Amino acid sequence: MSKYTKPTLYTGKAITSVPKGSTKLKEQAKNIWYINYTYEGKQFRVKDNINRIKDPVEKEREANILLESIIKDLANGYNPNDETQWLEKLIKDTTSLSKAIILFKEYHVKHQSRQKTIATYLSKVNALNTFYPNVILAAITTKSLEKFVQSKIDDSTYSQNSVKSAKRIFNTFFNVCVKLELLKINPMQGFDDKIKSRKEIEEQHIPFSDEDLKTILAYLDLNDKYAAFFCRMIYYTCIRPNEIRGLKLENIDLTNNTITIPASVKKVTTNNEKEILEINEGFIPFLEQLNLNQYPKHYYLTGSSTSIVGEKRVGENTPYNKLVSAMKKLELNNKGYDLYSFKHTSNIKKYMSGWTLAEIMKANRHSNISTTEAYLKNLGQFVEIKTKAIPAI
Secondary structure (H helix, E strand, C coil): CCCCCCCCCCCCCCCCCCCCCCCCHHHCCCCCCCCEEEECCEEEEEEEHHHHCHHHHHHHHHHHHHHHHHHHHHHCCCCCHHHHHHHHHHHHHEEHHHHHHHHHHHHHHHCCCCCEEEEHHHHHHHHHHHHHCEEHHHCHHHHHHHHHHHHHCCCCCCHHHHHHHHHHHHHHHHHHHHHHHCCCCCCCCCCCCCCCCCCCCCCCCCCCCCCHHHHHHHHHHHHCCHHHHHHHHHHHHHHCCCHHHEEEEHEEEEECEEEECCCCCCCCCCCCEEEEEEECCCHHHHHCCCCHCCCCCCCEEEECCCCEEEEECCCHHHHHHHHHHHHHHCCCCCCCCHHHHHHHHHHHCCCCCCCHHHHHHHHEEEHHHHHHHHHCCCCHHCCCCCCCCCCCC
């Protein structure tokens, strides 16, 4: 048995006479109109704004539109006794993927996620939105996502690392959608793990050869003192580039030879505690040369691409671009070197000089040894074994 009766348009008393110069519709339009129906035995009369309309033809048109919309809503589960539930269902059924992306971004901005992290997420979900334009969020299925990822593999856009990244990002995106009550189930559940890319991965963060390291630093010392300082700081401290950009002079203590990394600057924020690092004695002379006492404490350590110390934080890509410019002039830009190469080189040289994995892990502020080991994956290129004797068997 149906929960409701069929909605009907009531237009008031029937018109029995029409004044001269008028019409039956005009006279009928002077009455109070409404849509009438019962739901679970309770009567509902819906007028909305139709009785404010003076033009009889427009009133009739809008009344019929209202009637059809009520019929459709009731057929789709509208419960006039619980409009909140209906609105929630309406949001879920009509929210587009593009709208969900906007809400996802707002969610991360509200939770103070790093701009670079947000940009990484958006690059993948926007690509999905381009692949499925004008799609409703609820229409995205596991198969839809598998088809998208496979298309990126087929056109050689995604390497296996890209596949892993896309899976992680989509899982995060749809989890947020579930949290925002835009979806009930994350469609990444059950994603086919057999979908893999065979595209060769272009290696990054390649550690410098001894010869290339000397060449680059010598060039930077003569031509770009800012980049020379920034790169050496990565090498000696293993502080992440974006964290270095955020350090102020108040964070540098040359009396006690420490650097304090505030929680607001840290990349990894599993806690809200600052971190204090000891400055390696090899780096102290480079800090002393800057005469830090001549600047206000709120200045940034690397805030000026000309004088190094500056009042404002430099752009996120400034240090990287300066290094790339130098490597292009030295014709070393096609070897996989970048800013993180200084960190990888530092860790390998530490290991080669006798540092233990635990000591290197602490110097990098890593939370687990496997992360540290990733920085030593190119260790073999620095190890010579041709003169080593193999024990006889």
